[in-house]
Amino acid sequence: MKNPAISILVPVYNVEPYLSRCIDSVLSQDFQDWEMILVDDGSPDNCPRICDEYAKKDFRIKVLHKNNEGLPAARKSGFELSKGEYIIHLDSDDYLLPNALSALYNKAKLGGYDIVKGCNRRFLNDEIYDIEKPNLCETEIHGSENYLKALIRHDIKPYIWGGIYKRELFYDCEYCFTSDVSICEDWITNQAIWHKVNKYIVISKVVCAYFINPNSMMQSKVLSHQYIDHVGDIMRQIANNASTEIFHLIDLDRTASHIRAFFIPELAWDSKTYDKIFKDKKKKSYIDELVPHINNRFLIFLSFKYCFKVYSRTYAYLFKFFKLKGRKRIVL
Structure with a gap:
């Protein structure tokens, strides 16, 4: 047959x-x-x-x-x-x-x-x-x-x-x-x-x-900074022998995911993660490159740590109250 x-x-x-x-x-x-x-x-x-x-x-x-x-x-x-x-x-x-x-x-x-x-x-x-x-x-x-x-x-x-x-x-x-x-x-x-x-x-x-x-509909699970890094490590292993442009795109994608994570109400503010991620990434040229990877609202105040902290935490609180109605999701 x-x-x-x-x-x-x-x-x-x-x-x-x-x-x-x-x-x-x-x-x-x-x-x-x-x-x-x-x-x-x-x-x-x-x-x-x-x-x-x-x-x-x-x-x-x-x-x-x-x-x-x-x-x-x-x-x-x-x-x-x-x-x-x-x-x-x-x-x-x-x-x-x-x-x-x-x-x-x-x-x-x-x-x-x-x-x-x-x-x-x-x-x-x-x-x-x-x-x-x-x-x-x-x-x-x-x-x-x-x-x-x-x-x-x-x-x-x-x-x-x-x-x-x-x-x-x-x-x-x-x-x-x-x-x-x-x-x-x-x-x-x-x-x-x-x-x-x-x-x-x-x-x-x-x-x-x-x-x-x-x-x-609003996700039952959310990704921690550690999980985002883990996925990034796998992506880089998979992209072995690819061009430097591929690795730059991976970096942009993972950075965008980290930025979104700061707005997740189930995750506490992580100052060390912010410093680690954005140590060399606060230049306007790099932030402009992020635009295709993430909604602009997440980039407001990004270059100013404490303004960004207040903005992201306020956003997270309002999202939890109005969208999630207090419901907690699982953190991976």
């Missing part, structure tokens, strides 16, 4: 209300040369039974039951079991829109693309929230460094889902499906394959419906 054109990897954990919708969206596609691997990550609900029932109905659906190890490990297990020429990642509370597989596959095959992404329709409470399009929609990216630059600049979306990938991109990839980070893992995975990506595009077709959990 020949290998399928596409392997669709679906990690499954505690998504009983949404799982059938996800699987049915694949079954109803016009493109049928696929396999779907449902990775039951020790789900405590009825998801294991639902997976098995679908597998009995269609030989293209395979089920892997495993102990709970988290999303990256589930994706890795699914990839190791897969046989397809191309890989599509699909979260089990999301679903594909009609003709998504044919649109992505045909574009990748005919155009010789390593990655083809589509646009996404975001849903909240079964109502359309918005259509998400990246800055470089319908613009080809040529060259691995240009792809990595676009990722770090956030000109292309960080998600691993919503697109099709050549299988070989994930071979021998140290930080693919990494468990070293619990937030930014998709972004890190997309960066980890950069040196193999020579041709990338986002098509304007909306291919995936992304479910927004209303309980996480």
Whole structure:
């Protein structure tokens, strides 16, 4: 039996209300040369039974039951079991829109693309929230460094889902499906394959419906300065042998993340971190470079430590009172 054109990897954990919708969206596609691997990550609900029932109905659906190890490990297990020429990642509370597989596959095959992404329709409470399009929609990216630059600049979306990938991109990839980070893992995975990506595009077709959990609309977790540094260390390791421009972009991105962290109410003011981060970065030319990476409101008073402290702490207090209504989030 020949290998399928596409392997669709679906990690499954505690998504009983949404799982059938996800699987049915694949079954109803016009493109049928696929396999779907449902990775039951020790789900405590009825998801294991639902997976098995679908597998009995269609030989293209395979089920892997495993102990709970988290999303990256589930994706890795699914990839190791897969046989397809191309890989599509699909979260089990999301679903594909009609003709998504044919649109992505045909574009990748005919155009010789390593990655083809589509646009996404975001849903909240079964109502359309918005259509998400990246800055470089319908613009080809040529060259691995240009792809990595676009990722770090956030000109292309960080998600691993919503697109099709050549299988070989994930071979021998140290930080693919990494468990070293619990937030930014998709972004890190997309960066980890950069040196193999020579041709990338986002098509304007909306291919995936992304479910927004209303309980996480304002984030349930926030990033500490230590976590931001940890992600930066991984980014620099991944970018080994890249140009100095790449490392400068990483520095700008991580600096912008640190600046935003000063406005997080769950984090105390950290004078040492401010001094460490901005010791040599208070020149107007550097601050001007930060503008594409962060909203201007976070840069007010940045060069004046104590003014910036008062401003950022006041902002954090008001955000906690009016937006979070006193609710505390988890600090990573």
